[in-house]
Amino acid sequence: MGTALPNTKARTLALAPLALALAVALPPVQALAQTADEAQLIREELNTLREEQSRIARMQQRNEAAMRALETRLGVAPPAVAPESAVATRSPAxxxxxxxxxxxxxxxxxxxxxxxxxxxxxxxxxxxxxxxxxxxxxxxxxxxxxxxxxxxxxxxxxxxxxxxxxxxxxxxxxxxxxxxxxxxxxxxxxxxxxxxxxxxxxxxxxxxxxxxxxxxxxxxxxxxxxxxxxxxxxxxxxxxxxxxxxxxxxxxxxxxxxxxxxxxxxxxxxxxxxxxxxxxxxxxxxxxxxxxxxxxxxxxxxxxxxxxxxxxxxxxxxxxxxxxxxxxxxxxxxxxxxxxxxxxxxxxxxxxxxxxxxxxxxxxxxxxxxxxxxxxxxxxxxxxxxxxxxxxxxxxxxxxxxxxxxxxxxxxxxxxxxxxxxxxxxxxxxxxxxxxxxx
CATH class of the missing domain: 2.40.160.10 (Porin)
Structure with missing residues (x-):
């Protein structure tokens, strides 16, 4: 488990920017859809990207759950994050x-x-x-x-x-x-x-x-x-x-x-x-x-x-x-x-x-x-x-x-x-x- 988590996380971090870049970089569908076959191909590619994004999100959730479980077993306290309102109003200094x-x-x-x-x-x-x-x-x-x-x-x-x-x-x-x-x-x-x-x-x-x-x-x-x-x-x-x-x-x-x-x-x-x-x-x-x-x-x-x-x-x-x-x-x-x-x-x-x-x-x-x-x-x-x-x-x-x-x-x-x-x-x-x- 100690080695699988970093590798999975690395893949997740690598795929997320790629998916986002492809989504942004692809030209408008109308410009490519010269034929019905081309339009269908584009739809299939978009569906594939959406499925990949969904898979990446599920992997991130699993990784976060695994990290919390590992921290609990090791007795390491998670970093405390103060609510935004508390940070804005607190002034002990x-x-x-x-x-x-x-x-x-x-x-x-x-x-x-x-x-x-x-x-x-x-x-x-x-x-x-x-x-x-x-x-x-x-x-x-x-x-x-x-x-x-x-x-x-x-x-x-x-x-x-x-x-x-x-x-x-x-x-x-x-x-x-x-x-x-x-x-x-x-x-x-x-x-x-x-x-x-x-x-x-x-x-x-x-x-x-x-x-x-x-x-x-x-x-x-x-x-x-x-x-x-x-x-x-x-x-x-x-x-x-x-x-x-x-x-x-x-x-x-x-x-x-x-x-x-x-x-x-x-x-x-x-x-x-x-x-x-x-x-x-x-x-x-x-x-x-x-x-x-x-x-x-x-x-x-x-x-x-x-x-x-x-x-x-x-x-x-x-x-x-x-x-x-x-x-x-x-x-x-x-x-x-x-x-x-x-x-x-x-x-x-x-x-x-x-x-x-x-x-x-x-x-x-x-x-x-x-x-x-x-x-x-x-x-x-x-x-x-x-x-x-x-x-x-x-x-x-x-x-x-x-x-x-x-x-x-x-x-x-x-x-x-x-x-x-x-x-x-x-x-x-x-x-x-x-x-x-x-x-």
């Missing part, structure tokens, strides 16, 4: 595509080498760090978006996601540094949970890795001519206690972004942050860091920070070489004495957004010991407050979504009275080289 369009996934991996040296008070050290972050947002609808991010690093350190390459190749820790919901009302966006930093900032007051938790809102209103007004607010739950006073912070920042005046524009941001530190139960040495403490472990100063940022950008004559200057000033209105002020200036030339771009940055910063809340300020050097700091940075973009950077931090204690374990007049150096990949 757009729904699936729309769900994926609402999901946005981002991440980065940074490999870093670091060298630390000092003049006299400690040995030199060379080390390596890795940072990995994977985040996603999903638009539930036009108003609600949820987001989260997994990061490496110590979950008890809000200032850094880096992992020191050490500890006999122990596996890295992972934690959530973002988990939030966002409500979008056009110009106004409201956040809840642990969400991205809402304020315009530099590392002087807010380290780039710090993401507050609680409730926040940002409002940005475009103005005629290209400028914009900004309002950022935050209720920061620092430490909540079931039986005792909580630690919280309330913050408000007002900002203005100017229009573009022929390649020049500026921005101004003024903020006030008030901490109410009723509890330190959830804090450790990495949180109070260099701020002054009382014998019972509480802070000597209150923290009511007035903060002013002013920035200016000049595009210049070439799009690859914009000039950017940012000044940051902070004063702690709650400090117990004059150890209450910090300031910084950063000047950068160039950009680092496209392959082949270079950017050069110089920054200077100086703080008093209680000028800022050390738990959330910069973590680039080993001194959290009371420092004088020079920073030189070179960034290069070798290919899309990558960056190579070199940073040199040159710093020392600002006031010898609060130098702690650092030699008062010892300049410390930290050099970092890193390769960053984004996706």
């Amino acid at each position: 757009p729904a699936a595509s729309g769900a994926l369009d609402r999901l946005k996934v981002t991440g980065d991996l940074r490999l870093r080498s670091q060298h630390d040296r000092s003049d006299s008070d400690r040995p030199d050290r060379t080390s390596g760090q890795v940072r990995a972050r994977l985040g996603a947002t999903y638009a539930v609808n036009d108003r609600v978006t949820v987001g989260g991010r997994l990061v490496t690093g110590d979950a008890d350190d809000p200032n850094s996601s880096d992992v020191q390459l050490s500890n006999w190749a122990d596996d890295f820790e992972l934690s959530l540094d973002l988990a939030y919901a966002q409500l979008d009302f056009g110009d106004l966006k409201v956040y809840g949970g642990k969400f991205p930093q809402p304020f315009a900032r530099t590392d002087l007051v807010w380290d780039g890795d710090v993401n507050p938790q609680g409730l926040g809102a940002t409002y940005k209103r475009a103005l005629n001519g290209g400028g914009a007004l900004r309002v950022n607010t935050l209720f920061f739950v620092v430490d909540e206690q079931a039986a005792g006073p909580d630690s919280t912070m309330g913050g408000l920042q007002l900002g203005y972004d100017s229009p573009d005046y022929g390649g020049f524009k500026y921005d101004v941001s003024g903020a006030y942050y008030r901490y109410s530190l009723g509890s330190l139960a959830g804090a450790d040495a990495g949180d109070w860091r260099s701020n002054r403490l009382n014998p019972d472990g509480s802070f000597q100063s209150d923290y009511e920070l007035a903060n002013l940022l002013v920035g200016a950008t000049w595009q210049g004559t070439h799009e690859k070489w914009p000039l950017r200057v940012v000044g940051d000033y902070v004063r702690n209105l709650g400090a117990i004495d004059d150890q209450d002020t910090g300031f910084g200036v950063d000047v950068s030339l160039g950009r680092a957004s496209k392959p082949g771009d270079w950017r050069f940055t110089y920054g200077y910063a100086q703080t008093d010991v209680d000028a800022v809340m050390a738990a959330f300020s910069q973590d680039n050097i080993g001194i959290a407050t009371n420092y004088k700091l020079h920073a030189f940075t070179v960034d290069y973009t070798p290919m899309p979504k990558t960056m190579i950077s070199a940073i040199w931090y040159h710093h020392k204690p600002n006031d010898p009275a609060y130098a702690g374990s650092n030699a008062p007049d010892d300049w410390l150096d930290r050099i970092r080289l890193f390769f960053l990949m984004n996706f």
